[in-house]
Amino acid sequence: AQSVTQLGSHVSVSEGALVLLRCNYSSSVPPYLFWYVQYPNQGLQLLLKYTTGATLVKGINGFEAEFKKSETSFHLTKPSAHMSDAAEYFCAVSEVQGAQKLVFGQGTRLTINP
Amino acid sequence: KAGVTQTPRYLIKTRGQQVTLSCSPISGHRSVSWYQQTPGQGLQFLFEYFSETQRNKGNFPGRFSGRQFSNSRSEMNVSTLELGDSALYLCASSLAPSGGPNTGELFFGEGSRLTVL
Numbered sequence: 001a002q003s004v005t006q007l008g009s010h011v012s013v014s015e016g017a018l019v020l021l022r023c024n025y026s027s028s029v030p031p032y033l034f035w036y037v038q039y040p041n042q043g044l045q046l047l048l049k050y051t052t053g054a055t056l057v058k059g060i061n062g063f064e065a066e067f068k069k070s071e072t073s074f075h076l077t078k079p080s081a082h083m084s085d086a087a088e089y090f091c092a093v094s095e096v097q098g099a100q101k102l103v104f105g106q107g108t109r110l111t112i113n114p
Numbered sequence: 115k116a117g118v119t120q121t122p123r124y125l126i127k128t129r130g131q132q133v134t135l136s137c138s139p140i141s142g143h144r145s146v147s148w149y150q151q152t153p154g155q156g157l158q159f160l161f162e163y164f165s166e167t168q169r170n171k172g173n174f175p176g177r178f179s180g181r182q183f184s185n186s187r188s189e190m191n192v193s194t195l196e197l198g199d200s201a202l203y204l205c206a207s208s209l210a211p212s213g214g215p216n217t218g219e220l221f222f223g224e225g226s227r228l229t230v231l
Binding site for chain 2: 036043049104
């Protein structure tokens with residue numbers, strides 16, 4: 001069965017600094033990988049996804065992630081943090097193309113310091 | 115285009131009662147899934163419906179059930195509520211469960227927050 005581990009339940013960075021949120025997955029088949037963001041009192045919103053092809057994936061709001069099969073990782077980065085990036089971020093995996101049965105990590109709460 | 119609408123947004127029930135939550139997907143979306151979000155267990159998949167048929171089910175007891183109507187709207191029901199059922203229940207819709215450019219792209223509602231006393 002697939003699983004997702006997000007390293008660090010809380011990450012704090014200064015405004016303008018690099019954002020790095022770590023995600024490692026376990027999957028018996030080539031996975032489909034996703035990052036979702038959840039703002040307070042809201043549902044989840046898709047940031048980006050990796051299915052096949054280019055391993056560096058660009059998403060919304062300046063975020064990107066790189067799929068590294070050898071490291072079973074899919075870390076999320078943003079070069080310069082903005083106050084509006086403060087939210088909870090979830091990494092997710094699906095083994096079935098298009099499936100809605102996603103397995104989510106425990107989430108990483110990102111705090112931006114002014 | 116309206117997003118995914120969930121009702122009610124907040125509700126309080128007591129142990130032993132039952133609850134029904136409703137979800138209206140984005141217009142044109144035929145696939146609906148449900149997730150439970152709690153501080154301890156995180157986000158857990160409940161079930162997925164497409165064309166009124168359950169396609170997948172998570173590891174939840176039979177007290178949790180759902181259905182989908184011909185207009186793609188979905189409901190989930192929890193019977194004999196327990197304290198541990200207190201959670202945010204999220205509904206997500208997608209164009210279709212099959213592959214293509216929308217693979218895995220779920221559109222979530224804001225959730226129904228259930229408190230069981």
